[in-house]
Amino acid sequence: ESRGRLLVKCPDKPGIVSVLSTFLYSHNSNIMESSQYSSNPENGTFFIRIEYHCDGLLAKSEQMEKDFEEIAANHSMEYEFAYPNERKRSAIFVSKEPHCLMELLWEWQNGDLDTNIVIVISNHEDARPFVEALGIPFHYIPANKDIRKQVEAEQIRLMAEYEVDLLILARYMQILTPDFVNHFESRIINIHHSFLPAFIGVGPYERAFERGVKLIGATSHYVTNNLDEGPIIEQDVERVDHRDDVIELKKIGRQIERRVLVRAVKWHLENRIIVECNKTILFH
Amino acid sequence: ESRGRLLVKCPDKPGIVSVLSTFLYSHNSNIMESSQYSSNPENGTFFIRIEYHCDGLLAKSEQMEKDFEEIAANHSMEYEFAYPNERKRSAIFVSKEPHCLMELLWEWQNGDLDTNIVIVISNHEDARPFVEALGIPFHYIPANKDIRKQVEAEQIRLMAEYEVDLLILARYMQILTPDFVNHFESRIINIHHSFLPAFIGVGPYERAFERGVKLIGATSHYVTNNLDEGPIIEQDVERVDHRDDVIELKKIGRQIERRVLVRAVKWHLENRIIVECNKTILFH
């Protein structure tokens, strides 16, 4: 309907906000929310996220975007217009543990996750019943490292068929190849079951137990080709103690994973995240 | 030096950000940080805090403020220009318990509290040694409800003499009269030792113990003439359990009070708080 979002990145210099706000005003748009960040007071990079209201935006947006091109060129801007009413299309990959998938579906069903979940893919059959009960297509693609290539080919084909904008790894325990990741740069969100960079890789709860930490955590991040090294979107922790064995740590961890992944996905869907130098700028 | 802050409140309508940012740009100012809020998408009130950089601001600020008058009049703006280099002058009132005073002095000594602490007033002598050791004038004014009028007269006189901008009640246990409060509207910050609106009034830890709560808290707020009902700036809590008696609750509470009061004072000093309808808008 009448809401738009404009995200801009450009070299910082005086007058940028003036240019952008004057542009929006001249297109009868009222700024509802605006957040900005400059990486450095001198010669830094400037980032801004503006959410604006404009009556009849649907009819005007094409012209607005065209008019913006000259401004963008003049100030070396990278930018993106986004419209909440054009809901992003999400795919969820999951393995055996369903808690993150369930939380996403629950929030979605509730109306609190502003996306169309168009497909769920799993290397296990477990989740099929409740995914299909919600009317979402479920694809079972068995996977292991020997058949990785063909598995990913099929996954990529489905991503294309379902026109997926965002891929959510909701405790999907298979490694993705660089080729796959490159297909979806800055569009794959993973939940890692540790407080990164602690316990990168496999068995984080086992290793947290071994080390005797007093807090455990979870991290959601964009997936890059460095395992567990992608830009961090959100992290959270819970207190544990010496009595918590690995099974108990996993139970507690599931609660953290659920909420951390959902928050990250929501912020992505609201275009609140800009990735810069392997870090995220998060406009709350 | 070269940093300025502009806070504006006005009726919301398209173009305000454009007007403000164009004004700043035309005065060679670069917006470093900007946060805004509208109370309502339709016919709401608009609030904005802008932090800007301007070379040679000291010499230009007077003219800038004069130039702004017309803009403000045209858009029915209430506004304030603030300059970090003009440090606010703070007074601290304290009674027997020194932990909040100590925390403020500590942060101040550290360079983390951007104010001049010009006077400490207490109805007890306890704090004198370490206040004076820091070179801050300490005034002992014994107080009780029978001599309230003359006590406050003396306090008001000292506030004037020391040109106090901000009065911090760091566990000052005397009630202030409406007359006193009116002298310093929106310029008195108090720390209340409960999670307001729970346990308004006296003995909050005793009552928290009685009630068997599982979390205790503290609240910092601007003082108004409704006891403990002023605009809340910051709150925090800590977990407690059945083993914690009142003495233990007070110990835990002191840690909360210290950090909650310091945060509130910092935000006030950074002009991050706007009071509206007995609530605070907080631009982080």
Add this chain to the structure above:
Amino acid sequence: ESRGRLLVKCPDKPGIVSVLSTFLYSHNSNIMESSQYSSNPENGTFFIRIEYHCDGLLAKSEQMEKDFEEIAANHSMEYEFAYPNERKRSAIFVSKEPHCLMELLWEWQNGDLDTNIVIVISNHEDARPFVEALGIPFHYIPANKDIRKQVEAEQIRLMAEYEVDLLILARYMQILTPDFVNHFESRIINIHHSFLPAFIGVGPYERAFERGVKLIGATSHYVTNNLDEGPIIEQDVERVDHRDDVIELKKIGRQIERRVLVRAVKWHLENRIIVECNKTILFH
């Protein structure tokens, strides 16, 4: 199987632990976990929860309980033996908002809630599909204050029919009469959508918004005949800010309510809670 729990309350005096541990040892039981609390070092009341392992406990428990009677009499003990393998039978009451119900069902389905959910009763039909999908009987009993008596009569009949041990009010928005509450003393757990004692009664999120608090919370407590004044079992909070309207507060609040209620129910099921003087002693 082989696990038992013994909860004891008695006048505090030297030797109680010795008596209890010697009793258990003499019945070939190994203490796995033990927590105690004394309300006062002098003439206080002593509370203890012991979890023990005993091979073949099923066959021996009757005799053990009989043997314990004399000890209990000698030391004026109130006590309870509980056996995890005798799972408690729970009923859930819910109105329109399903999030707390869903969280309970989810944890239960997961194997993380050690109870049999034997019946769900609601004054709305909304929850029927997913309750029945899990094979749990769902009873729709429309309710309003004019028919309270007959509604409660039907509810009490069902509680008896299903042999309910624990009644969980998962956002059930009808007031229960003293008569009903008396039927289930210390066996009804409610979730209140505020950080009690703040915002007792109706509309807590609306009132939290009005007051401008910076944290909102939820409280689970045993239901007594003083509205929202029963013994508090668990509380938690989340940070909010001026931008969060009532709808947003409710969304954030739902996350708090879910986890607070589930924690309280788990602790109850594990016999970790002793109620004393309208407060809870919680043995973690």
Add this chain to the structure above:
Amino acid sequence: ESRGRLLVKCPDKPGIVSVLSTFLYSHNSNIMESSQYSSNPENGTFFIRIEYHCDGLLAKSEQMEKDFEEIAANHSMEYEFAYPNERKRSAIFVSKEPHCLMELLWEWQNGDLDTNIVIVISNHEDARPFVEALGIPFHYIPANKDIRKQVEAEQIRLMAEYEVDLLILARYMQILTPDFVNHFESRIINIHHSFLPAFIGVGPYERAFERGVKLIGATSHYVTNNLDEGPIIEQDVERVDHRDDVIELKKIGRQIERRVLVRAVKWHLENRIIVECNKTILFH
């Protein structure tokens, strides 16, 4: 006066609690607090901490300890009797940053740190004034890696002279040699300025900034000869965001370090910590 603590570690088997509690009862001692842990239900190791009250304990403790020897031998117990009235003697090492030292002194002055701080040693002169103002001896020992041996010799000499029981590294930025550490096994508590095991070693805030984490933390641990790998006592975190540069992270971090170190030291002084297999068992 009349309080004692008994810590025991032994092979787990039925009857241990009975033996201990009967022993205490027979010596007219009343158990005030008792916490236990078994590493494994079968063939595990049993740990218990008992706090007891005994009138005239001072006069009786020697005999009690002697009487306990046979029990300990019979059950292969390692054990320790501790008496709160025999206050431990603490030394604090500090480098340039005073915040952790200040917090310890503050809590100590307050009566909330149950130890005698007998000496402060620093490789900088900065802290001398406020340490000496409190009547605590301050020793300046310049340090760098070339003179490590002689520095440590002098430190060890002072530790002996002042009969130090506990050494607290309150942001002491020199590495200790294995020889030094061996002198004080399980008696050196360090504060590391990261959420271990993330960011082991130097520059944790710089590296946290680089990595773009959303929470930063601090960890207090016993010092062993594996750098930052000793048994963790306590950890905590605070939320940060993309706007926080390294200076800001350090400011936030200081608040975490202060409270984490103080908690760890308090628990040590209350004999609440047992070290086992490079982890801590913490009896709260």
